[in-house]
Amino acid sequence: METPTTIIKPKKLFSFSDLKEIWEYRELLYFFTWRDLKVRYKQTAIGVLWAVFQPFITMVVFTVFFGGLLKISSDGVPYPIFVYTGLLFWQFFSGALSDTSNVMIANQAIITKVYFPRLILPISTVITKFIDFGIASIILVGMMFYYGYAPRLVGLFILPLLLVITFMASVGLGLFLASINVKYRDVRYALPFFIQILMFVTPVIYPAGIAGKYSWILALNPMMGVIQSARAALLGTTVLNWLLVFISLVATFILMLFGIYMFKKTERYFADII
């Protein structure tokens, strides 16, 4: 059997061997995700249905108030399906964000006792949320049947890309928040508030067209591009704006590099100060 050689020395910021290492630890990634899924709905009465309930009830409430009473425009599609598409992506993003920001602290007992690539923890959290997303999207499929919408062919192609963007955006921002949270627990208090604000500047409950010609500024928020494109692709609300997707993609990429940079920078002393 080959014997691997480990060299331990003062840490460098980032090297590609880190990626290789994450691959080597992929089983642990699987186990963390599995643990989180398994444990989450223990001692609950309706279990995994919560993943569906949350966006569903929110959708109903939003439909009554924003769609029904306030009559917010929904680009010509029924408001429930309009808002649900937005909520689906939004809750994936915001849920992943709040969970990853706390993941290092939640797993502090393990971090201070065992070595593994720390990046695995936030990544597994986002995967967990992604599975919730998968479950909740069953409702969307149902609604599409009910309202008689068929996704465009291009929609089926772009959907994975949109998911990758959402995934990377939550990992990127999540890593950033997780690293601050290790040192400053303020994140815990600031985040719910921040997420709420962010939801209002993201076209979840209203169509993106509201911003008119300034909508490209909003597009720097990757979730805007994602949600608008998802609606365009699945419901045909607008023409698919490739430029918007591209801006989202670039913004996300920068966000992720920044997140990884921050994370690697603080990773060195996680175990010492957590």
Place this chain on the structure above:
Amino acid sequence: MKPIIEVKNIGKKYDITHQRGGYLTLRDVLTSIFKNPFSFLKTKTKQIIGLETKEEFWALKDINFSVQKGEVIGIIGHNGAGKSTLLKILSQITPPTTGEIKIHGRVGSLLEVGTGFHPELTGRENIFLNGAILGMKKKEIAKKFDEIVEFADIGKFLDTPVKYYSSGMYVRLAFSVAAHMETDILIVDEVLAVGDAEFQKKCLGKMEEITKQQGRTVLFVSHNLNSIKELCKKTILIENGQIKAFNITDKILDIYNENNNKIIENKSQIEFENNNKNKDFIFKKIWINKEYGATTNMILHNQDFDINVEMEIFKESWPLEISLTIKNSNGVNVTSTSLSDSEGGKVYVFKRGLYKTVTKIKGDFLIPDTYTIRLYAHEKGVQDIDIRDDAIRFKIIDAGSTMHSYGEASTYWSCVFSNANWEIQELK
């Protein structure tokens, strides 16, 4: 032969500010800026131009050693000497500040048993989770599964969530998973100090099997000098963050004990530094005296003596338990006793003020040896308020006891005098 572990010039520095208890909040940082904008600017500029004399603390410095394949190395040293920091660096939990370590082979580290156990998961599930966290592959775990279950002896509770386990079962399962790691190098921290006596024996046996039959390399930190003596051929003695000596275990233990004895002669009364995190309580000093006699730390084995502790409390009506544990030179906790023992179990309620407790220990109880006292104040079952490990050392001197004829070996066989009566009858 090329060594399997090479440690070169390892050092670990902590900034004292990082070590402050609790965690920083942004508010603390901001208020410190607003309260004292001038001094904040001054330190900042000093930092920038590099003039600042930051308070540094080297937990480890200039650590050099190498380990050959198949060697079992013990690591001993007083609390705070740097043993745990060394293990954390070796297991890559925290990076060193200087130096380099080369390790040829897979490393498994066991700084704690049951790392990552989740109370809601069943025993079976936790075996897989814990195994994966310790770095085992799923296939490996599956292959060893039956062995693990058998060693842990948890039988029919395999599919019960571990939150319903007794603490003994929990520890057995945790150790069992760890013991079945198939790494070339094993780093172990004091895990044998868990479980009941029988299980500890089993663990020691397993450790022996790992080291002697499988020929694996082990680094083993322990306070229990007996298990170090039994398992390790060579031992490293760490003192104040540096390697004081690295040699055959027997020699190291001699040096270690000699050092302990030196400390004894100088100090018969210890005044504590006021460094407790909890500002409402401090232990001020501890001293020992012969009954109705002078302060000393040399007691004859048949002599009664008092352990005196002075403490100050800054809080009203505070139910606090004061306890002390006496530990012998092998690191065995011989006995523990608490203030409430003499109050019929009722916890004393303190008021603001200065207090002294006197613990009267009878003669003919502790056998001749060197002992240390661990002192602690705690809210029973809630939290520890102040802990002083190795608060003071004292020596029980043999004045012709029954242990006399056993000499050095006596501490191997006993901790206390049994004071038992024997009878003999000739039957035929």
